[in-house]
Amino acid sequence: MLISSRLLLLLTTLIQVCLSLVITDSHVASSCIYFLRKRSWQCSTAMGGHMSSSTWMCQCMNIEWLGSITNCIHDYANSTEELNHAYSHIVKRCNLRASTDYDVSEMKMYQANASSYLEDSELFPKGTNVTAPLSIRPSIFKTWYTTFRDYNYFVSMCQRLGWGCVGFWIGVLGLPGIYHYFGHRFVSFEQKQKFNKFFINKYDRVFLGFNRLEALICFVFFVVVLLMCAVNYNLELNAYLYNSWFLTIDCLSFRTDIIAFSLMPVFYLMGIRNNPFQYFGWMTHSTMIKFHKFIAIIFFVLALIHSVIWTDYANTTDGGGYAIWAKDAYFYWGIIGTTVIGLMLGLSIECVRNLWYEMFLVLHKSFAILFIAAMWMHCKTLEFLKMGLSTM
Structure with missing residues (x-):
């Protein structure tokens, strides 16, 4: 009995350690984020580098970016579960780094509202200022999707x-x-x-x-x-x-x-x-x-x-x-x-x-x-x- 209890305690500790080290990133969301980050979103301050809060603050407050990112996820998620996971990815980043208060239902609302105003992302080359929600061609997005997968x-x-x-x-x-x-x-x-x-x-x-x-x-x-x-x-x-x-x-x-x-x-x-x-x-x-x-x-x-x-x-x-x-x-x-x-x-x-x-x-x-x-x-x-x- 003593051996069993000690072994159970050891295994429980190991399981808890392993469960704390599980990746939860959505590669669909990451692909959309980094593709769209190559454009400008009417930022008045200098954009930061990798994971910068200034970058997220600029994007998460921009309705065109929100419409673009949610439509990108909507178009390329392979299931409802993957769709919600990717929306949750965006919600967590914006709420944490831009002090917003979004939820997944709002992401779906932004997607629905922007779907009638989408313009081809190729009309806005890298570095140009975006003035409308963007759609991304499948042939172009495939490279980014493969990258983050x-x-x-x-x-x-x-x-x-x-x-x-x-x-x-x-x-x-x-x-x-x-x-x-x-x-x-x-x-x-x-x-x-x-x-x-x-x-x-x-x-x-x-x-x-x-x-x-x-x-x-x-x-x-x-x-x-x-x-x-x-x-x-x-x-x-x-x-x-x-x-x-x-x-x-x-x-x-x-x-x-x-x-x-x-x-x-x-x-x-x-x-x-x-x-x-x-x-x-x-x-x-x-x-x-x-x-x-x-x-x-x-x-x-x-x-x-x-x-x-x-x-x-x-x-x-x-x-x-x-x-x-x-x-x-x-x-x-x-x-x-x-x-x-x-x-x-x-x-x-x-x-x-x-x-x-x-x-x-x-x-x-x-x-x-x-x-x-x-x-x-x-x-x-x-x-x-x-x-x-x-x-x-």
């Missing part, structure tokens, strides 16, 4: 790689429990002694406080993360990812970002004294803390790569300028989160921690709360909370 598949593949990282630690922490309950019966006393001698009780200085088994697990995990960040970049240049440089940084950014977020529940659970992994895995708290630190370092490196990529892109001409990006909540909360986790790691260095241990405890817990708040705010504007990941 493949892009969303890439992002969902990144999520599966993130689940793989979680699964690695489920295996690492679950196998000792299986051995404790069943496996020990099939291992002789001499084999146990030999294993303990060479792996459990061996603390070489080069392993920085880890025994050989712990060091081996961390090394294998490092290799796993490295491989997961390096494989399956099979997207080709397309309507959205228009040059090799942008294609590379965008794909690498989302890969590191999603894998990092996948690891957050794992290293947080390992950092507390009583957690389901510890109960089932029969590992000591000191071992869990070592893994907690190592995963936190991996997380920080991934987050830093993600942050550096978008900071560099924001400063480019295509990005629109750093000042525009810095106005958006998701951007500056991301900076705060990356900075805080870096400070937490710096304060966790043994010589610093031992010098002011009581102060370290207070700061570590305070920074942990601030980090959670920063990631919450960062993800809230990107809708990477209960409803999943939003990339567009």
Whole structure:
């Protein structure tokens, strides 16, 4: 009974982690958004770059854009479910980034009202000011639809790689429990002694406080993360990812970002004294803390790569300028989160921690709360909370 309850607790935790990492973007809506973004919508202020609130504010308040985007979705959604999903996509973006109060029924109303006034999008070339709701030719839209269908598949593949990282630690922490309950019966006393001698009780200085088994697990995990960040970049240049440089940084950014977020529940659970992994895995708290630190370092490196990529892109001409990006909540909360986790790691260095241990405890817990708040705010504007990941 005890084994069953612990196993159920472990599986429930894993399921909740996986359910929090599900993509909900509509590639129909994203295709329409980025096609129409190539036109001007009577914006009096400078348009921002990727995901800028100024861009959304301009578009979501423009009746011609609303008529165009809803008709685009209406024309190219393949089912009622996909239609409502795409309308919901627009509603969430506008309500969040432009402070509107739309609902799906209003999107349908905009579509119906604009349907009698549609003009061919080819009458308004890229960059020209739009003065009427637009229709999009199927031959032109196909390229954009294919672009975001493949892009969303890439992002969902990144999520599966993130689940793989979680699964690695489920295996690492679950196998000792299986051995404790069943496996020990099939291992002789001499084999146990030999294993303990060479792996459990061996603390070489080069392993920085880890025994050989712990060091081996961390090394294998490092290799796993490295491989997961390096494989399956099979997207080709397309309507959205228009040059090799942008294609590379965008794909690498989302890969590191999603894998990092996948690891957050794992290293947080390992950092507390009583957690389901510890109960089932029969590992000591000191071992869990070592893994907690190592995963936190991996997380920080991934987050830093993600942050550096978008900071560099924001400063480019295509990005629109750093000042525009810095106005958006998701951007500056991301900076705060990356900075805080870096400070937490710096304060966790043994010589610093031992010098002011009581102060370290207070700061570590305070920074942990601030980090959670920063990631919450960062993800809230990107809708990477209960409803999943939003990339567009």
